Amino acid sequence: MKNNKPDLGRRRFLARSGITVAGVGIVSAGLLSATAWAARAVGEQGSATLMRMARDIYPHDRLEDKYYAAVLTPLAQQAEADADLRTLLQEGVAELDRRSRERFGKPFLDIAAEGDRVQILRAMEDGAFFQRLRGDLMMGIYNNPELWPRFGYGGSAWQHGGYINRGYNEIDWLVLS
Structure with a gap:
């Protein structure tokens, strides 16, 4: 009768798992870099x-880069398939x-x-490059329910009958950070 147990001793397991961890670490470092x-x-x-x-347009020092990257990553992915968008981004960065x-x-x-960086951005704020990034960032950051508590915002009110008796006269949820 043949033994159906995998031939995976302790040393072999440790060797294979070490290689896997190292590989995942290398891939993760490349994928998650800023x-x-x-x-x-x-x-x-x-x-x-x-x-x-992005951080200069919407400067929230307490927000990690991952929230900005979550907005910019789909834009970059779209730019890979859309030559006009890729050109807009490349030429915008060059400008x-x-x-x-x-x-x-x-x-x-x-x-x-x-x-000083804001001075440069203000000089470009009417252009298509700036407006595209500003619009994507605005919707991606401020329309992200995961971030609402960090801004002190309680969320949309229409599902709860509006703002009556829900803090309409209280503006302390608006945190400028």
């Missing part, structure tokens, strides 16, 4: 620039860096002062 989310669409530098731009170099002698990412 710049990897859009690297195929706009490159590592472009990804990091878009993340910095941001060009203006930053003209004004401060360095690319946007290397400007340490948030106020």
Whole structure:
């Protein structure tokens, strides 16, 4: 009678699980890095620039990068299939860096002062690149029920009969951070 037990001793198990853990760690590090989310669409530098731009447009210091990346990742994925969007993002990042170099002698990412970066963004705020990112970020961040408690917002009221007796006159839920 043949033994149906897998030939997996303790040493073999440890060796295989170590390789698996190392592989998962390498893959995770690449997938979850702050710049990897859009690297195929706009490159590592472009990804990091878009993340910095996103945090400057909607600066919530207490929000982790993952919430911004959750908005920007689908945009980057769409840009992989949409040449016009990819061009908009690539040219937008290039324009941001060009203006930053003209004004401060360095690319946007290397400007340490948030106020200086905001000056560059204000100069571009009427353009399609800025408006596309602003719109996606606004909907992605402020329409995310997971984040509502972090902003002190109780959520939509219409399902509960409106704002009557639900804090209509109380504005303390609006936390500017």
